[in-house]
Amino acid sequence: MTASCFRATIGRLVALGTILTSCILLCNFLVVVARWAEYEPIQGLKDNGRLPSINVIVPAYNESEFVRNSISSVLSSDYPRDKVHIIVVDDGSTDDTWSHIQHALPPKSSTLYTTIRHEINRGKRQAMVTAFEVANNEILVTLDSDTTLDKHTLRNLASPFVLDSDVGGVAGHLSVFNIQSQGWDSFIPRILDCLFEQNGNIPRAAQSKHGFVTILPGAISAFRRDAILPHTKALVDTRFLGRPMRHGEDVQLTMGLLRDGWRLKYQSNAVGYTVAPETFLKAFLMYVRWERSNHTYWMLGLVRLAFRDAARFFTQRFARPCSSEPELLLPGDLEKQGGRREVNARTPDYHPMLMIFCAGFANFSYLSIVISWLRGFYFSPWVTFMNLGCLVVFATWFSTLLLADALHESESNMAVEGDVKESDETRLLRTEAESEDRTRKIWRPSPAISPSTNGIAVYENIAVF
Template sequence: MRLLLPLLVLIALMAMLMLRGYVHSEIMADHRIQPEAATDKVPEKILDGGPVIDTRSGRTTSMSVPDKRLVLTFDDGPDPTWTPKVLDVLKKHHAHAVFFVTGTMTSRYPDLVKRMVDEGHEVGLHTFNHPDLSFQSKGRIDWELSQNQLAITGAAGVRTSLFRPPYSSFADAMDDKSWPVTEYIGTRGYITVVNNTDSEDWKKPGVDEIIRRATPHDGKGAIVLMHDSGGDRHQTVQALDKFLPELQAQGYQFQNLTEALGAPSALTPVTGADLWKGKAWIFLVQASDDITDVLVVGLAVIGALVISRFVLMLLLSGIHARRVRRKGFSWGPPVTEPVSVLVPAYNEAKCIENTVRSLTASEHPIEIIVVDDGSTDGTARIVEAMGLPNVRVVRQMNAGKPAALNRGLANSSYDLIVMMDGDTVFEPATVRELVQPFGDPRVGAVAGNAKVGNRDSLIGAWQHIEYVMGFNLDRRMYDVLRCMPTIPGAVGAFRRSALERVGGMSDDTLAEDTDITMALHRDGWRVVYAENARAWTEAPETVQQLWSQRYRWSYGTMQAIWKHRRALVEKGPSGRFGRVGLPLVSLFMVVAPLLAPLIDVFLLYGVVFGPTQKTIVAWLGVLAIQAICAAYAFRLDRERMTHLISLPLQQILYRQLMYVVLLQSWITALTGGRLRWQKLRRTGVVEAPGGPVPRQRTHDGDRRPVG
């Protein structure tokens, strides 16, 4: 289900976006127009006949409107601006008309079509997407007719037998390309209606000119072509308001087509399943428009968040680097007092020896407390067999990482506490660099610089980029803003007094490191970042392990945000985190990643359905901004730029995985699910640069160097 639910959400969004694109003629639209052709195959009686052409049941007949009767026809609507004005003028002068509506506009504005029918007007098909049907196959023609009919049924509950081809004009303009279409339309049960008076209102020639062109000669009847959509139709509306009373005064009647011909109505009520299909179609189209509008707003929000975050990271991380690297900078008096290093370990047999040996090389005086949390792989025995001074092993039944850290805290001897993971190795200077900020008595905790040690694989390189660019730039930014959200579990330091005041490590959430950091902020302590306190951790090496880790992180972060939500209304120095930190963490770590897939959804849509070139340029622009941020972060951390080669691929593949993970975390949170702690499989391949040679056990229990 963790794969199925996010996938279904993504498919639903894409389906809604494509439906909207189809209804807005961005998909499957064909704007070609057939040039004039010969008229050899068109019967003379059609060329010389009236504008109403009936080819149903093998007939080939045409009809004209009787004298003194005018049938006003409006094409391409309904339009939300101009169609209501046209209807108002018709109602004002007690006139009826025929509206040849497209399926796209009917689907989007169904209430206007219903109003047309309710006020006694007739509606006819004008295809769904307004293509030149002489270019189309019979299958596409059937599709255009049925979709147009479906939209009319859903909007007004009726079916129509009237049809007008797009780009049509007079009967004598019928040619060898359009005539076969007209014949085929008849076999589908429709009467084709062209016109014999064209107002040419789409040219906007002026009110008087529209009236002149629309007026038939010598009192003859006519079908008048006008438009209620496709652009500014204010001249059409003004011409109607003048045209109708003038010709009514001359004895003309303005009727719909079947009234003028004395025929049964072209509209028949629809009931049953067909009616509900039409209503379902209208509902889906309306939903797709509404959802797309929301997505566009979301896209604007994520765009603003992404740009804001990049600007803040670049600006504030630079300020942080200049501040801590300037000559003479110090946090206060040098910190030389001994430190207790807590190493919670659960089944870390492959890693624990490297971890402990890296600590014994520390340049700072430390005691090492390994808390074995009920390991079943001999982790505690490995540490005890090393026989190293200042290293103690504390055993407990399996109770989880927070309990192990609290047990280690209870057994520690010193006032400064360093916490790390059992799969992490420290450089000799790490502890010393990590505790120097405690020279400032306001500092309650320090975040170190976690590095990915196993970065040689592609998935490792992607995480390396994420650690350097995402986590460490973020920590510099949050340090300057004084609202650091997380002390990484791999490398962090605390004052014992600060930990005791907030009740120690909590198991209320799956992100105990974020939880304790937020608690310290709320207690009034400063939390800072020590860039030179480097720790090398083993990142997940498979997609499954990465999924498990990030799922726990994102869900735990949501739990921590919810747990500390009251910080938003707290006052005083401790309220700074609530006013600044908690909103930023919520926006940048929860909301922004949740909305970020919209960038890729619109990217995919734009590449496939256009405008392709502009879409690709926009995506490359976003990638360029990310590349600049990544390069800057790598420069600040003095990392080689070669790993950035995989950045474009990371944006295409790795980022999508993180989206799905976060979406699954949201689903878990919203459904009230509980996520258990998940242990990742380790290989023990990570060591600090220039550190000790990693060792492994032989079959007889002895340890020998690897390689």
């Protein structure tokens, strides 16, 4: 084979690979858009009596005043205060984080809370495990220490658990808080806000229909306690190449719930605002940290789960029913599998497998496209201009998706189904009742975790009415 023939063959292979992988990516994009278009969040329950008790877990490390803002947003929520228990873990901060935690949770607070302080930094995984050991309510909500909530976020996060007993986890809607900064300080946050929509919120909306949300972000998510407890110890025991894992705790918890067969949902009306990096270097390091946890998906069997769901999907539609098919378990039939759920109770779907194909081929596709563009620009410049025109059309189309999602967010994130405005008389009575000193506070070291045990100090505020 001559050199010219070899180059021609390579060129054809690159072109064919570009076309095939682009078709796969386009197919996935169309599926995501179609499912996102029909997605509707579950409206928050207006009946406080039906809402479950929740633990709000906030691990913090050197977050200073950000953790104070996060706690304040929880206290400002419309969730019934007698059903909220806040657990804040200071993971050995070396700045004034502990002081801000104490000021955010005053002694006369009517909300039950527990503050825990590690004497040394032990990592976010250990901080979360420490909080999980203290948590005793039905639903566990995890927040990053720089995440602030809308008024109805907790209510909208908890409602899916009440309406569907098969739901094991709920992902919130993540937005960037500091996009209103002045000048160029808001440039990077605005780009990141678009990326959060494109790569996070919109795909999660598409995945929510069949309960196969592949990531419950640590910044704002909720878990059913019975579903998450079997996987908490693994957060500090899991190792990769002999070394303890320090990142990807949200991925690991998500994969644990998917393996156990729980349905995972996404709530676009449960909005949490996070502080995004304002410089390119910090944004790059943030994405590097996220990429370092991607291997967690493959370690914990995402490919096997996706393949199993796709196989069930096509089997149910094209194969004859088999009388020997094993019984599907529901989230309460743990005794049938020795205490662990082993059979998937979700509705089978092909989309997770399609996403894995896209993830596997995306980098090769982008590389092939770049090579094709460079080659085309050299031999046929008009092709490059045509490709640029296609990119403009695609970017314009996708921007309309972001705009529509933003409008949907502004309309729904502050609305609760059947929300009734409080009358002036009721508001006055409530204010007077809250001002009365009818709450007795008890501060004491927790007997469960001694201040001298494992470098942890615990302080509890118990409200007795």
